[in-house]
Amino acid sequence: MRLYDVELRFRLMLGTAQYPSPAVLLDAIKASRSEVVTVSLRREAGGSRAGQAFWSMIRNLGLRVLPNTAGCHTVKEAVTTAHMAREVFGTPWIKLEVIGDHDTLQPDVFGLVEAARILTEDGFEVFPYTTEDLSVCGRLVEAGCRVLMPWGAPIGSGRGLNNPYGLRTLRAHFPETPLIVDAGLGRPSQAAAAMELGYDGVLLNTAVAKAGDPVRMAEAFGQAVEAGRLAHLAGPMEPRDMAAPSTPVMGMALLS
């Protein structure tokens, strides 16, 4: 999978929030085989970069860091946070979130497109967290995004793929753009389903961080993403109404 000229072998990306401890987080990342982790800056920043200890731990993992603008509700906040992220992590990558509704954490797609344009012109490589809306995704691509991250369901809801039809349509309309389902997944089967739709990758956080055993769940998601990808490449059979025996009926033993 190629994201902004970076070649990745594994297709699962993990968020780094809400784990029982940093030690569990590190074990979970290893078990998932993720090569990309997202990290939020907004709240940890404090007055004076007081989140340094956690950030340097993330930096020292030797993985690619995708900083995010989680918790930003306006274009200005998101742009400011992106600049800070670039400074702290030394990467042009930014997972752009502009939240429109406090309860559903639904993206504000108008602000998202505007912020994506501003940041792209400023040299950022933007990963927009968006709805699965076709025209919004079109605008994001026009604004310079070369990756799209539609939601599966609201952040942290664990509901899976709310609109498989919409996600399938999006895949069909953007065959060349890497598409990553971001947010809303609760179970590995849902991640596999996203990959079977032909999605390039999956990003999640809560489903692993809040699992009974986060490390084991991270491994499960890693395997599900691989399985879904293989299934997509293999070409799944179409469902049908009539039973079709898998054993030939010819040559049955006849008693005569």
Next chain:
Amino acid sequence: MADVTVIGAGVAGLTCALALAERGASVEVIDRGERLGAEACSWYAGGMLAPWCERESAEPLVAELGEEAIDYWAERVPGVMRKGTLVVAPARDVPDLARFARRTERFGWVDGERIATLEPDLAGRFSKGLFFSEEGHLDPRDALDALSEALARQGISIRFGVEVENEAPSSPTIVDCRGFGARDALPDLRGVKGEMVLVRTKDVTLSRPVRLLHPRHPVYIVPRDDGLFMIGATMIESSERGRVTARAMLELLGAAYAVHPAFAEAEIIEIGADVRPAFPDNLPRISRRGRTFHVNGLFRHGFLLAPALARRVAATVLHGTHYPEVMDEDQLQR
């Protein structure tokens, strides 16, 4: 000259000093603050003695070490309550109760009627909850006072306003309980910021800590004397001390309002913030560097873990006992 100098008069330092003194060591305690609690994150603690609730996010070791805490405090501090902990969730977050229940132990499910019996002021507000009947709570500031008095009875007074940088202790053994202040010596120590608010109201009464589950802003309310309630606490990966944000107050007070609307009319008595010291696994550790024993990483479990750690530190310092569960540096061995 004292046999042992304890640096830091927070809950870790005071319990260690007392444990050593009670076993016959001559002990002195120094602290950089001007008075008790001035520089200790213990001052802002909730004071919940909740080993089983904490299993929701903590490793089993926290519950194992914490089990002895309630008896320890009840023997030494007046007003330690053994009324349990009540965990509730708003209707739309009831799935979070199931998750909490899966991860914890020693509780019973309670319905609206039982909740109303336990906490009459919450009647009709929650239809489902978990009751951890064996847990307790205390007022951390009373507890620090009681420890300081117990030390005084042993002839030990705390010397305040002493910076170790300026005045290195000369005693043969040092027990370093500086919390986040010891990060110069313990490079993998980090700070986890917590913000709290203390309010007073006579319009609502609670007998025990109430935890409200919420996907974004979980909160606990701990009742204290005279209509005081401690509402806490945020958990932020940050080493910033002191600064309380408007966001934190919105979250904490909003959640308290969800527990009972009377909190909207409560008087704000105090807001505060400090930094919890934590190692990467969020577990406590006793580590030796020459003549210094570091007791650190109590994270959000200061009052819960301090008694068990103090006992171990005393045995380690005085008799060389080894406690692998808190002393092995290699996390994989624990």
